[in-house]
Amino acid sequence: MAGLNGMNTTVAKTIKLYIGGAFPRTESGRSFPVYAHDSKKVYAHLCRASRKDVRNAVSIAKSALAGWSSRSAYNRSQILYRMAEMTEGKRAEFVETFVQTLGYSQEQSNGAVDQAIDAFVYYAGFADKYQQVIGSVNPVTGPHHNFTTPEAVGVVALLCSDEFDFGQLVTRIAAITCSGNTAVVLLSENGAAVLAPLAEVFATSDLPGGVINLLSGFMDELYLHMASHMEVDSICCDCNDTKIIATVKEEAVHNLKRVVLNSPKEPGLQNILNFVEFKTVWHPVGD
């Protein structure tokens, strides 16, 4: 378990960032305290990621893209299912984190873990099916075979909602990665302690390093760097600050990043549609 707990000398886990499959501290050496819910008791010191951490994470996510998007859909599916298994295995740690830092009841905490597991399983099951659902063979006039398939957009930056919602977070990450995208996730300060068990789920699910990168830090400080980064292909903004949304849209114009707003919180097809690009291929039919 992660938290410091007064006189109890149980070894507390240091919560670090998750970048490229490793657990580095922020290069900036900065941290911010997370308190036990409704108290001034420090639960943990989280890394306050810097602009440079964002850039490192984006570079690594870009490098991981070709490998991840060319994995078979079945393999991505297996890895997502593995995440569900690992989440179940770490249920107690997730629950402890939610109870301690967010003041959830046991029931609420278990409910949040259930939602996350459901989301992992849902998208594990979708990874090799959405192509058939949203792709098409097109009946063009003339002797051509013509088909449209969805592909990964690329590196997706995810700015999390200030209202921590574990089910939504996992829905987002699973939907983004099931189609072959890689992700750089900036957790909101609220609930950021979940980074520790969640990163360990990813680290133990046969997920290649760099496919999912988790950062904790200050949204106000970092969102701009994610929105303006030229190697970010798509940005999903779940935070509802209108100033942040407007700035994200403005910055996204530089390289015409896809901006995803109001993506559904619950698992569903729309969450996949929001993070794919359609490619149409023509080939003549003839001798």
Added chain:
Amino acid sequence: MNKTISANNKKNAGETDFVFDYSPALESTDMVKINKQNKLFINGKWTSGKSGKFFDTINPANGEKLAELTEANAEDVDRAVKAARKAFEGSWSKLAPKQRGRYLFRIARIIQERSREIAVLETMDNGKPIKESRDFDIPQVAAHFFYYAGWADKLEYLFNGRNVSPIGVAGQIIPWNFPLLMAAWKIAPALAAGNCVVLKPAETTSLTALLLGEIIEEAGVPPGVVNIITGAGATGAALVNHPDVNKIAFTGSTEVGKIIARSTVNTAKKLTLELGGKSAHIVYEDAALDQAVESVVNGIYFNQGHVCCAGSRLLVEESIADIFVTKLKRRMTSLRVGDPLDKNTDVGAINSAGELKKIKGLIANAIEDGIEYYEPEATTLPQKGYYLKPCFFNNVAASATICRREIFGPVLAIQTFRTPEEAIQKANDTTYGLAAGIWSEKGSKIHKTAQALKAGVIWANTYNKFDPSSPFGGYNESGWGREGGRHGLLPYVEVK
């Protein structure tokens, strides 16, 4: 444009000189009636602009004025948007989907019936060869309306298990390269999904859009469902910035697309953009070379290269580069550049004096930079009007402007490669991602390349093919969203 074209610039050993003479085969303009002064089509009526200002539309084939168009101002835009809103909340939304479809079918049929008239007008206003407007643009326009007409009462099949609803009023801004076809790409899916629209055609090519207004009137479409306003950038900006527009659909340059994207930042407007490209045409050494040459020629010189998905970069495998370039030169000598109304013409007029100047400037800069340049020497250009010889630059560095910037003219940049990996890397080395071509006789290599290319449309062993059922649109800075096919409806619906 009757001219003499030598089949070969240089006589090869053993060949005799021979010369083709083409008699002019001019398409008649008899059936086209052009109003000297044109009004705006708002709320089902032809109405004068509030500014009282007009601007000229020119026939680029001879530089002569064709007509005057109304310059719609913000007040006109407001009238058009209000009419669209009223129709959206009233007559159009009360119609059964089947009835909406009926109107679209009817529009398609009238376009088919008046196709020659429309094609001639398109060629006169745009400068594209009559054989293209007659055999490509206008048949595609009709097909597009026909395709989406059938969707109007089948929207429940669009999204599995989900109902969809229209978005509302769409502001649609279209370019001058395929004037009426772009209007069809915009209007047909929007109406099929139950939206109402305000369309602003490009300022140099508004005449066929206005003719479409007549057809829409003739088809009995309820007033306000389609409004057509003419004008330049300021009119477009007023439409983009109108607070009661729910969606903007724009086709044009990446530069303007970005301006539009920025201006909608503080709004909830939905936005789709079909923007520029610098599409690569990859020719592997195992390609059917003669067919590939035809494809490369079609890819870049079709419609004077005024094509967002033009194959403006040729990537040819080093081992066949010399023979390929030789064949390409030979083919280019037989391209007939001239009067767009001549049925023999392959390459027509550049759309405007401004475009011609821009393209010539880019060519001059590249020549000044010492890049190897070719144009067919014997090709002659008409004295009047805006014309350019098809041309290419060979051995172009990846960093050269002509390899990076969209020229939007009949200018090809040629590079070589040694391995498929290098071809893919070079093809993807662009901020755009609209289209790409692949030539190889090996299926597995085609699929591998197609998968690795970051582009929305891949033409394998073909190029520049279009169909209403086939989604079109790009990756990266080539835009947001798709047009055509089932996917082309997604930007015009809300999923419930």
